[in-house]
Amino acid sequence: MTRLNDEAREKYFNNIFHALKVKNKEKFLEYFLELHPTDQVELFQDLYKDKRPMFYEYLSATEFAEIFQGLELEEQKEVILELDKNYAAEMFNYMQSDDIADFLGEINEPHAKDILAAMDKEEADEVIELLSYPDESAGALMTKEFIAIKATDTAAKVMDFLRSQGPEAETIYYLYVVDMKDKLVGVVSLRDLIISPLTETVENLMSSQVVSVEAHTDQEEVAKMIKDYDLLAAPVVTTTNELIGIVTVDDVMDVIEEEAEEDFGEFTAAKGATDVNISSFSAAKKRSPWIIMLMFFGLITAGVIGTFEETLEEIVLLAVFIPLIMDSAGNTGTQSLAVMVRSLATGSFERKGLLHTVKREFGTGVMLGIICAVVLMIVVPFLYGSYLLAFIVGVSLFLTLSVATIIGAVVPVIITKLKLDPAIASGPFITTVNDILGLLIYFTIATALLDYLPK
Known part of the structure; x- marks a missing residue:
């Protein structure tokens, strides 16, 4: 049984839909059972709800078991409500025990108990055993069907x-x-x-x-x-x-x-909110703690700028380069964070060690800083007519990128040592920290050289 190409699959699907429409069970089974299981799942997902009862009537519980296993959890929850109790029990008896445990672990306990009670005792006992293990453990993940x-x-x-x-x-x-x-x-x-x-x-x-x-x-x-x-x-x-x-x-x-989805959620400060199936309210509830925390970090950033208000009043042109410093610091730190999180996840960090990784990231930051500084020292005098301004921006960016790579590399390691997931050192968090440090470096240098800048 092989997967069909798009054209052949569309033709097959049309034949099956027609067989359902004219209630031709023999033709339906002839075409449908020839499909690859993945295509069977896709076809079922394309069905209108009013055609599903006929689908359950034509397919045995054994044949439908593989389709049910291929559905997403939310689809399974919807389908189980449509199935006859005896049909569902027989279907579960033919499913892999780990797939049943995954499903039952996500529905309410009374409903799960009803399903287990309707199943064959031997099959139900295997599922109960799997459910007894902690979530995200080998015991909860394993299947009992082995030789x-x-x-x-x-x-x-x-x-x-x-x-x-x-x-x-x-x-x-x-x-x-x-x-x-x-x-x-x-x-x-x-x-x-x-x-x-x-x-x-x-x-x-x-x-x-x-x-x-x-x-x-x-x-x-x-x-x-x-x-x-x-x-x-x-x-x-x-x-x-x-x-x-x-x-x-x-x-x-x-x-x-x-795990990749979880880390992505951590990395983007949207943990638990990356699932498109959850409601807007649930997504907002999961994201809001991070957003509020970052909002307060933003107040610190604003405080840094406020501290150097006199410098900005003296040389308003300095404000032009604030976005450049902040964006460059945040982007570079996030890149280092991504490298370090991947290094920790794949185990390469343990083989190379902290010193090697930090030295490499610092070296990368230094070289990026030099490149950016040289470019700015060429472009800024041409645009704004000040070599000293170009020097301040260039040196600030050089120091900022050098520090940003170290922050992005070290913070995940510290979090790992605290027995936490390194992905919680999210991109927005690292970005905000590096924004603050970048602005401090920039305004400190600018303030020190303020008397030499053209007013």
Whole structure:
């Protein structure tokens, strides 16, 4: 089953919509079940609400389970209200346990309990176990659908086992070897199993060097480990090394996207407000604390300018360069912040160390400052006829950019040492701090040389 190109997909969609319109169930199923699951989800999202009941009637709960899994949370909440209780229960029985846990964790508790009560006990117990782990942990992220085998099994026995149990597993590319107490002792790749003689035992095929994670490990650490080791899945174990689940690479991709969105929200001082599905009121409520804090920082900036009011009254032309100093300081600091946050997230900071990173960013700031200063010392005399003014602006910008890169690089490290997310050193925060420092440098130099400036 492959994804269609745009033209073919549109043709298929039109055929399916027509089959629904004329209530031709056979043609609908013929066309729809040929679609890639991603295209099936997209088609369902394109349906008008009045056509959905017919959709649920034509598709079995098993067939609809994969579509439900592909929907966004808000869409799932809407769809679940449209489904018959028995149909929904059967659908959940065929879904992956981690996907069910993700959904139930986001809806109200009474409704979640009703869904669990309607499900098969074995399936419900697995979901309840996942819900018992802390949010954003390996335990909450893992799935219970995995293949576990014994070291004494032969390749032939494992292949027969895969034929019967493989369809229920999330992935079969890795087969995990456990002892009699279900403790993880090794791993066998499907490739090694296939190319081995049927009489070969798992013990001779497996690798005992297994990369695993403990159930309470933070999901970011799990994602980093899977990325570093190029794994398709990672086994999840208890503190006593009992195998209880696996985290697959597709779940890790969701984590990376989620963490990136969270960091972007922190970085732009809009944490929690980047979701387009939330209301204007909710977005404003989440953004307002940062905006109010930055507003008070703005008062400090205004206070700095007010302190040098006499200097500005003497040389009004100095005010022309205030936006230039502030914008350059903020932009340079934000660039350094982005570099440092990425360095901390990828682990390269730990390998290089604080001194190396700060030296590099400071060197970058110095070179940027020199370039900008030289440009200004050429342009400003031409525009305003004052070489001293060009010197003041150029030197101020040089010092400001040099300091701004250090601020942008050091602040995230300090926040990390305080066990906080470095992304909370948001762009607006760094920008405002560097604005204040830039103005202090600029007006201090200008005030010192005020007597030499043309009035």
